[in-house]
Amino acid sequence: MKALTIIILAVAVLAVAGIGYRMLGLTDPDVPALREDHDHTINEFKRGHVEEDEHGAKRILISDVKLAAAGAVLAEAGEVTLSDTLSFNGVLRANQETVVQVTPRFPGIVRSIRKRIGDTVAGNDLLASIESNQSLTVYDLKAPISGTVIDRQISLGEYASEQKPAFVVADLSTIWADLSIYRQDLKRVRSGDEVLIDPDDGGADIKGHISYVAPIGSIDTQTAIARIVLTNTDGRLRPGLFVTARLVLTKRSVPVAVRAGAIQTLDNKTVVFVREDKDKIEARPVEVGESDARFVEIRAGMAAGEPYVAENSFVVKAEMGKGEGEHGH
Incomplete structure (x- = not known):
């Protein structure tokens, strides 16, 4: 009887301990489903955490989605002509050698307008019709060249003078x-x-x-x-x-170069943030050479074809700073 009582108490203690273990949010790594939750939690903890590779370069987990949302742009290092x-x-x-002012041959009243500013015309297209004050007959005002109407100085029903251009046509x-x-x-x-x-x-x-x-x-x-x-x-x-x-x-042509906005300073080193393994960014120490307004030569530290953060690289630098702060804390 005593043995039976001891067995019942032991089972009850184990059951209560299991319930309490789960209530505390702890997981049993020996249970597959719980182990999966445990690993997911560890991975989430590592995301945004700064680590170092075998060469001492700092790396951080950061997705392409997060980079794009922050305005960072990836590009590939490669050959560039520096100027x-x-x-x-x-x-x-x-x-100005392909601009023509179209002036009425005779003064008169504008009876119709066929083309407006921005219209594309071919040579000899009808621009407007004008009733001559001298003969009271209507004559056509036509485009002398193919191009675009960039100015018009007449309106329907108004007096058109032979002293002022009615249209300006330009071949753009x-x-x-x-x-x-x-x-x-x-x-x-x-x-x-x-x-x-x-x-x-x-x-x-x-x-x-x-x-x-x-x-x-x-x-x-x-x-x-x-x-x-x-x-x-x-x-x-x-x-x-x-x-x-x-x-x-x-x-001058150089075999490996990156955009000027990719160069950053981290821990007193000149670095470029290089994409590795699809989800990691490495702060790669580099040796820079000549540069122009847009590109910087990389003499050591990167190879042609390597993807890197070309624009808004300060975003990654800020993330690394946050990750280091959390790690230190």
Whole structure:
């Protein structure tokens, strides 16, 4: 009887202990389902935790989703042509050699208007009809060239004079980029020099060559104009908008380079945040070489083809700082 009582008490104690163990949120690593929850908890703890690899470089677990949400952009290290450049500001203008002012032959009343600003026209397309004051007959005003209507100075029913253009038609398949060159830089600018134009629209730079350097300067700005004729068949360039340009002085190709925004300093080391194993970012110490406004040569520490954080890399640096703080705490 005593033995039976002892067995019953032992079973009860074990049952209560098991219930209490679970109530405390503890898990039994010998039970598969509980072990899975345990491992998940450990993995969640490690995410965002900074560790070091065998070379002492710091690493952190961070997903592509989190990087993208923070505005960080990945790119691949690779061969780049570095350029020594001079930067200038400029403005896009319609090619004045392909701009035509369309003026009425005889003064009269505007009876119809067929084209408006922004319309594309072909040569000999009807622009408007005007009733001559002299003959009281209606004659047609037609486009002399193919292009785009960029200005219109008449309205329906008003008097149109032969002294003032009714329309301005421009062929915008080529555009002028007029750069303002300060006097101290004029000696370095020559016709034929390569220039990279940035329209600031998120697209790639446009390569061109200087076709004209003005022989006179502006008394107001103390600058002279250097002009580049750019192809604009896709309509990307719009007259009147500002651009920046880089005059290429020298060029040199390097086998491995990263974007300038990728370079950071961590623990007094120059580092690039390199993507490893799809979910890790390593603060890779690197040796940098030459650079230009956009890229930095990597002489040691990275190979071509390695993915790295190219933009907003400070986000990863901040995450590493948080991870170290939590670890220290």
